[in-house]
Amino acid sequence: MAPIYANSDPVHSGLVASLNRPGGNLTGVTVITNALWPKRMELARELIPQTPLIAFLVNWNNVSHEPAMRELNAAARRLGQEVMALNATAETDFEAAFATLTERRASALVVSDDALFTNRRATLAALAARHAVPAIYGRREFAASGGLMSYGASTLDQYYQSGVYVGRILKGAKAADLPFLQPTKVELAINLKTAKALGLEVPPTLLARADEVIE
Numbered sequence: 001m002a003p004i005y006a007n008s009d010p011v012h013s014g015l016v017a018s019l020n021r022p023g024g025n026l027t028g029v030t031v032i033t034n035a036l037w038p039k040r041m042e043l044a045r046e047l048i049p050q051t052p053l054i055a056f057l058v059n060w061n062n063v064s065h066e067p068a069m070r071e072l073n074a075a076a077r078r079l080g081q082e083v084m085a086l087n088a089t090a091e092t093d094f095e096a097a098f099a100t101l102t103e104r105r106a107s108a109l110v111v112s113d114d115a116l117f118t119n120r121r122a123t124l125a126a127l128a129a130r131h132a133v134p135a136i137y138g139r140r141e142f143a144a145s146g147g148l149m150s151y152g153a154s155t156l157d158q159y160y161q162s163g164v165y166v167g168r169i170l171k172g173a174k175a176a177d178l179p180f181l182q183p184t185k186v187e188l189a190i191n192l193k194t195a196k197a198l199g200l201e202v203p204p205t206l207l208a209r210a211d212e213v214i215e
Contacts, residue, residue, distance in 0.1 A: 010180055019180040027175040029161045030182060037068055037110070038075030040136050040151050043188075044108040045081065046206055047149070048134055053082045055106035055133075057097060057124075059114040061089045068112055091120055098131050109135040111142070113152070121145045125194075134198055143189035143214055148198065153183030187211040 010030055016022035019030070044054055056072055058065040069085065076083045084104060086097040101109060109128060111117055117124060118139060125146035128135040137143070138152035161181045169175060189212040195202050207213060 016180065019182065022178070022180055023176050025175045027178040027180055028165060029158045030180050035071065036138070036152060036186065037072045038078075040110050040138070041072060041075055041079070041081065041083070043149065043151055043206070044110060044134070044136050045079070046203065047136075047200065048108050051081075051107040053084055053104060053106040054108045054110060055084050055086050055101045055104070056110045056112065057086045057088060057117070058112045059089050059116050060087045062112075062114050062116075065112060065114075072110070088116070090116070091123065094120075094123065094127055098127050098133075101133060102131055106133065109133050111135055111137045113138040118142075121147065129194065129197060132198060134195075134200060140187055140189045140212065143191045143194075143212070146191065146194055148191055148194045148200075150187075150189045152186065154185040154187050157185040158183065189214065 010016045010019070010022070010026070010028075016024065016026055041054060045051060054076075056069070058069065072083060075081075084101075084106060086100055088094055088097045111124060117137075118141065121137070121139075121142045122145045124135070124137075125142060128148070129146065134148050137147050137150040139155060140150050140152070141155065143150040158181075161184070165178060165181070168178065188210045190202060190207065190210045191214040192202065193215060
Protein backbone atom coordinates (compact mmCIF):
# COMPACT_ATOMS: atom_id res chain seq x y z
CA MET A 1 0.00 0.00 0.00
CA ALA A 2 1.17 3.53 -0.69
CA PRO A 3 2.22 5.64 2.31
CA ILE A 4 -0.47 7.34 4.34
CA TYR A 5 -0.20 10.78 5.87
CA ALA A 6 -1.54 10.44 9.40
CA ASN A 7 -2.95 13.49 11.18
CA SER A 8 -2.85 11.61 14.48
CA ASP A 9 -0.69 9.15 16.35
CA PRO A 10 -0.94 5.93 14.28
CA VAL A 11 0.05 3.80 17.29
CA HIS A 12 -2.43 5.40 19.70
CA SER A 13 -5.07 5.18 16.96
CA GLY A 14 -4.49 1.44 16.67
CA LEU A 15 -3.40 1.59 13.03
CA VAL A 16 0.03 0.06 13.60
CA ALA A 17 1.86 -1.81 16.35
CA SER A 18 4.75 0.67 16.54
CA LEU A 19 6.29 3.49 14.53
CA ASN A 20 9.55 1.61 13.92
CA ARG A 21 7.88 -1.70 13.03
CA PRO A 22 4.41 -0.89 11.70
CA GLY A 23 3.76 -4.37 10.25
CA GLY A 24 0.82 -5.06 7.96
CA ASN A 25 0.49 -2.88 4.88
CA LEU A 26 0.51 0.62 6.36
CA THR A 27 3.35 3.09 6.65
CA GLY A 28 3.95 6.73 5.87
CA VAL A 29 4.51 10.10 7.51
CA THR A 30 2.87 11.11 10.75
CA VAL A 31 2.37 14.65 12.02
CA ILE A 32 2.45 13.37 15.60
CA THR A 33 3.87 16.26 17.58
CA ASN A 34 2.88 15.60 21.19
CA ALA A 35 6.40 16.43 22.33
CA LEU A 36 5.98 19.92 20.83
CA TRP A 37 3.02 20.93 23.02
CA PRO A 38 5.21 21.89 26.01
CA LYS A 39 7.29 24.06 23.67
CA ARG A 40 4.18 25.77 22.32
CA MET A 41 3.07 26.56 25.84
CA GLU A 42 6.52 27.94 26.64
CA LEU A 43 6.33 30.14 23.54
CA ALA A 44 2.93 31.44 24.64
CA ARG A 45 4.37 32.28 28.05
CA GLU A 46 7.37 33.97 26.47
CA LEU A 47 5.06 36.17 24.42
CA ILE A 48 2.73 36.85 27.34
CA PRO A 49 4.76 36.57 30.57
CA GLN A 50 2.95 35.67 33.78
CA THR A 51 -0.21 34.63 32.00
CA PRO A 52 -2.56 33.19 34.67
CA LEU A 53 -4.46 30.80 32.40
CA ILE A 54 -3.76 29.22 29.02
CA ALA A 55 -6.64 27.59 27.12
CA PHE A 56 -6.13 24.51 24.95
CA LEU A 57 -8.58 23.97 22.08
CA VAL A 58 -8.99 20.25 21.35
CA ASN A 59 -11.26 17.93 19.42
CA TRP A 60 -12.18 15.12 21.80
CA ASN A 61 -13.26 12.99 18.82
CA ASN A 62 -9.61 12.81 17.79
CA VAL A 63 -8.00 9.99 19.80
CA SER A 64 -4.67 11.84 19.74
CA HIS A 65 -6.02 14.49 22.10
CA GLU A 66 -5.34 12.20 25.07
CA PRO A 67 -1.53 11.97 24.74
CA ALA A 68 -1.42 15.65 23.76
CA MET A 69 -3.28 16.60 26.95
CA ARG A 70 -0.94 14.44 29.03
CA GLU A 71 2.10 16.22 27.57
CA LEU A 72 0.53 19.65 28.06
CA ASN A 73 -0.61 18.98 31.63
CA ALA A 74 2.80 17.57 32.58
CA ALA A 75 4.49 20.68 31.17
CA ALA A 76 1.98 22.90 32.98
CA ARG A 77 2.79 21.24 36.31
CA ARG A 78 6.51 21.74 35.75
CA LEU A 79 5.99 25.41 34.94
CA GLY A 80 3.34 26.04 37.58
CA GLN A 81 0.97 27.09 34.79
CA GLU A 82 -2.81 26.71 34.91
CA VAL A 83 -4.35 25.31 31.72
CA MET A 84 -7.93 24.75 30.62
CA ALA A 85 -9.22 22.40 27.91
CA LEU A 86 -11.90 23.59 25.47
CA ASN A 87 -13.66 20.96 23.38
CA ALA A 88 -14.79 21.54 19.79
CA THR A 89 -15.87 18.57 17.68
CA ALA A 90 -17.54 20.69 14.97
CA GLU A 91 -17.33 24.24 13.66
CA THR A 92 -20.59 25.00 15.47
CA ASP A 93 -18.71 24.53 18.76
CA PHE A 94 -16.19 27.30 18.07
CA GLU A 95 -18.28 30.21 19.30
CA ALA A 96 -19.07 28.48 22.60
CA ALA A 97 -15.43 27.56 23.13
CA PHE A 98 -14.30 31.15 22.67
CA ALA A 99 -17.13 32.40 24.88
CA THR A 100 -15.87 30.11 27.66
CA LEU A 101 -12.32 31.28 27.05
CA THR A 102 -13.43 34.90 27.46
CA GLU A 103 -15.54 34.13 30.52
CA ARG A 104 -12.63 32.36 32.23
CA ARG A 105 -10.29 35.18 31.19
CA ALA A 106 -7.70 32.96 29.58
CA SER A 107 -4.97 35.21 28.22
CA ALA A 108 -3.55 32.79 25.64
CA LEU A 109 -4.78 29.93 23.48
CA VAL A 110 -3.02 26.83 22.16
CA VAL A 111 -4.84 25.11 19.27
CA SER A 112 -4.27 21.37 18.86
CA ASP A 113 -3.35 19.59 15.63
CA ASP A 114 -6.60 18.44 14.08
CA ALA A 115 -7.99 18.33 10.54
CA LEU A 116 -11.16 20.13 11.69
CA PHE A 117 -9.13 23.08 12.93
CA THR A 118 -6.70 23.11 10.01
CA ASN A 119 -9.53 23.15 7.46
CA ARG A 120 -11.12 26.09 9.30
CA ARG A 121 -7.95 27.97 10.17
CA ALA A 122 -9.19 31.31 8.81
CA THR A 123 -12.33 31.05 10.96
CA LEU A 124 -10.30 30.29 14.08
CA ALA A 125 -7.85 33.11 13.37
CA ALA A 126 -10.78 35.52 12.95
CA LEU A 127 -12.35 34.36 16.23
CA ALA A 128 -9.05 34.79 18.06
CA ALA A 129 -8.79 38.31 16.66
CA ARG A 130 -12.38 39.16 17.62
CA HIS A 131 -11.85 37.92 21.17
CA ALA A 132 -8.41 39.58 21.31
CA VAL A 133 -6.69 36.39 22.46
CA PRO A 134 -3.13 35.57 21.36
CA ALA A 135 -3.11 32.06 19.89
CA ILE A 136 -0.39 29.63 18.88
CA TYR A 137 -1.03 26.86 16.37
CA GLY A 138 0.74 23.75 15.13
CA ARG A 139 1.03 24.59 11.44
CA ARG A 140 2.49 27.47 9.46
CA GLU A 141 -0.73 27.71 7.41
CA PHE A 142 -2.46 29.21 10.45
CA ALA A 143 -0.01 32.10 10.68
CA ALA A 144 -0.36 32.65 6.93
CA SER A 145 -4.15 32.81 7.42
CA GLY A 146 -3.93 35.52 10.07
CA GLY A 147 -3.07 33.49 13.16
CA LEU A 148 -0.55 35.02 15.54
CA MET A 149 2.08 32.31 15.78
CA SER A 150 2.70 28.71 14.75
CA TYR A 151 5.25 26.14 15.82
CA GLY A 152 5.26 22.71 14.27
CA ALA A 153 6.40 20.33 11.60
CA SER A 154 7.06 21.67 8.11
CA THR A 155 4.24 20.62 5.78
CA LEU A 156 6.49 20.84 2.71
CA ASP A 157 9.10 18.63 4.35
CA GLN A 158 6.46 16.03 5.19
CA TYR A 159 5.15 16.03 1.61
CA TYR A 160 8.71 15.46 0.45
CA GLN A 161 9.11 12.55 2.88
CA SER A 162 5.84 11.06 1.63
CA GLY A 163 7.06 11.32 -1.97
CA VAL A 164 10.26 9.47 -1.09
CA TYR A 165 8.25 6.64 0.43
CA VAL A 166 5.93 6.44 -2.58
CA GLY A 167 9.00 6.05 -4.76
CA ARG A 168 10.43 3.31 -2.56
CA ILE A 169 7.17 1.33 -2.56
CA LEU A 170 6.81 1.67 -6.34
CA LYS A 171 10.29 0.16 -6.60
CA GLY A 172 9.18 -2.86 -4.59
CA ALA A 173 9.73 -2.00 -0.93
CA LYS A 174 7.19 -3.46 1.49
CA ALA A 175 5.23 -1.07 3.67
CA ALA A 176 5.70 -3.37 6.67
CA ASP A 177 9.48 -2.89 6.42
CA LEU A 178 9.33 0.92 6.31
CA PRO A 179 9.08 2.69 9.69
CA PHE A 180 6.64 5.55 10.08
CA LEU A 181 8.53 8.80 9.57
CA GLN A 182 8.15 11.53 12.17
CA PRO A 183 8.74 15.28 11.66
CA THR A 184 12.36 16.13 10.95
CA LYS A 185 11.97 19.87 10.41
CA VAL A 186 10.16 22.15 12.86
CA GLU A 187 9.45 25.78 12.03
CA LEU A 188 8.33 28.85 13.94
CA ALA A 189 6.24 31.47 12.11
CA ILE A 190 5.10 34.79 13.56
CA ASN A 191 2.51 37.14 12.06
CA LEU A 192 3.58 40.66 13.06
CA LYS A 193 0.47 42.23 11.56
CA THR A 194 -1.67 40.15 13.90
CA ALA A 195 0.60 40.92 16.84
CA LYS A 196 0.21 44.64 16.16
CA ALA A 197 -3.58 44.31 15.95
CA LEU A 198 -3.52 42.59 19.37
CA GLY A 199 -1.28 45.29 20.81
CA LEU A 200 1.54 42.82 21.45
CA GLU A 201 5.24 43.58 21.35
CA VAL A 202 7.02 40.46 20.13
CA PRO A 203 10.31 40.02 22.04
CA PRO A 204 13.38 40.42 19.79
CA THR A 205 14.69 37.07 21.04
CA LEU A 206 11.54 35.40 19.75
CA LEU A 207 11.74 37.15 16.38
CA ALA A 208 15.36 36.10 16.04
CA ARG A 209 14.37 32.44 16.37
CA ALA A 210 11.52 32.64 13.86
CA ASP A 211 11.91 30.79 10.58
CA GLU A 212 9.35 33.13 9.01
CA VAL A 213 8.08 36.57 10.00
CA ILE A 214 4.88 37.63 8.24
CA GLU A 215 4.38 41.40 7.97
